[in-house]
Amino acid sequence: MTGSSTVLAELSGGVLRVTLNRPDKLNAFNEEMHLALRAAIQRAHDEGEVRAVLLTGAGRGFCAGQDLGDRDPRRGGPAPDLGATLDKFYNPTLRLIRGLAKPVICAVNGVAAGAGANIALACDIVLAARSAKFIQAFSKIGLIPDAGGTFNLTHILGEPRAKALAMTAEPLPADTAADWGLIWKAIDDDRLMDEADALAARLAAGPTLGLGLTKMLIQDAATNSFDAQIDRERDSQRIAGRSRDYAEGVTAFLEKRAAKFTGQ
Ligand code: LHQ
Numbered sequence: 001m002t003g004s005s006t007v008l009a010e011l012s013g014g015v016l017r018v019t020l021n022r023p024d025k026l027n028a029f030n031e032e033m034h035l036a037l038r039a040a041i042q043r044a045h046d047e048g049e050v051r052a053v054l055l056t057g058a059g060r061g062f063c064a065g066q067d068l069g070d071r072d073p074r075r076g077g078p079a080p081d082l083g084a085t086l087d088k089f090y091n092p093t094l095r096l097i098r099g100l101a102k103p104v105i106c107a108v109n110g111v112a113a114g115a116g117a118n119i120a121l122a123c124d125i126v127l128a129a130r131s132a133k134f135i136q137a138f139s140k141i142g143l144i145p146d147a148g149g150t151f152n153l154t155h156i157l158g159e160p161r162a163k164a165l166a167m168t169a170e171p172l173p174a175d176t177a178a179d180w181g182l183i184w185k186a187i188d189d190d191r192l193m194d195e196a197d198a199l200a201a202r203l204a205a206g207p208t209l210g211l212g213l214t215k216m217l218i219q220d221a222a223t224n225s226f227d228a229q230i231d232r233e234r235d236s237q238r239i240a241g242r243s244r245d246y247a248e249g250v251t252a253f254l255e256k257r258a259a260k261f262t263g264q
Pocket residue numbers: 024025026028064065066067068069082085086111113114115116135137138140141143146
C-alpha cells in the first residue's frame with residue numbers, strides 16, 4: 001500500500017486500486033488529496049506492472065467535489081482564482097486519466113457531486129452503487145460544471161439533458177445514469193466492489209496495449225471526422241497487429257485454449 005492518507009493506492013494482480021480517503025468530508029478534494037490522486041495516476045503511467053486502475057471512495061460517498069471549507073468567503077480577502085485551481089489541480093489529473101493507455105474503472109460507491117461526479121465520468125468504465133447519485137452541484141454555488149463536465153455531459157447525453165442537469169443540480173440516480181448511457185452499470189450496493197474488482201482483474205489480464213489503443217481511438221472519435229478516424233484505426237491496428245498479445249490471442253484461438261496476455 002502506498003499513497004498519502006487522503007488517497008490509498010494498492011497494487012494487486014495488475015490492478016492499482018486507488019481509494020479517495022477523506023470519508024468524513026465525503027472525500028471532498030483538498031490540496032493534499034489532489035496531489036495524492038495525481039501521484040497515484042502517474043504511478044499507473046510509470047509502472048508496467050499496473051495494467052488497470054480501479055478508482056473508488058472510502059465511506060458512504062464517492063467524492064463531493066472541491067472542499068468548500070478551503071475557501072470560506074466569510075474569511076474575506078480577494079476573490080479566489082478558480083481557473084488557477086483548475087489549471088493547477090484538476091486539469092492535470094483529468095489529462096492523466098484520459099491519457100493513460102490502460103483501462104480506468106470507477107466504482108462510484110456513493111454520492112458523486114460537483115467535480116467528484118465529473119472525475120468519475122472521465123474514467124473509462126463507470127460502475128455505480130444503486131444508491132449512488134450524480135449531482136452537478138455547481139449551479140447551487142454559482143459555478144459552471146468543470147472537471148470535464150461540459151464536455152462529457154454534452155457528448156454523452158446531448159444538450160437537453162446536459163443543460164437540465166447542470167442548471168437544476170438535480171441528483172441523478174445511478175439507475176437513470178445507466179439508462180441514459182452516462183455510466184456502464186448500476187449495481188446493488190452490496191455487490192458493487194466485488195463486480196468492480198472482477199472487472200478490473202479481467203481487464204488487467206487483458207491485452208493492455210490493444211486496450212490502450214482502443215481507449216485513445218474512442219476518445220478521439222468524439223472530435224474526429226469519419227475519414228480521419230478510419231485512418232487512425234489503420235495506424236493503431238498496424239501497431240496492435242505487431243503486438244505479442246495479438247500473436248498469443250490468435251494462437252490461443254487456434255489451439256482452443258484461453259489466451260495468456262502479457263500486455264505487450
Ligand atoms: C463537505 C463537502 C464539500 C466540504 C460534503 N466540502 N465538506 C470548486 C471550487 C474550486 C475550484 C474548482 O472547482 C470546483 C468544483 C466543485 O467541485 S464545485 C462543487 C463542490 N461540491 C458541492 O457543492 C457539494 C457540496 N455537498 C453537498 O451538497 C452534500 O454534502 C452532498 C449532496 C454531496 C451529500 O449530502 P449528504 O449526504 O446530506 O451529506 P452532508 O451534506 O451531511 O455531508 C457530510 C459531511 O461532509 C458534512 O460534514 P459534517 O462535519 O457536517 O458532518 C459536510 O459538510 C461534508 N461535505 N461535501 N464539498
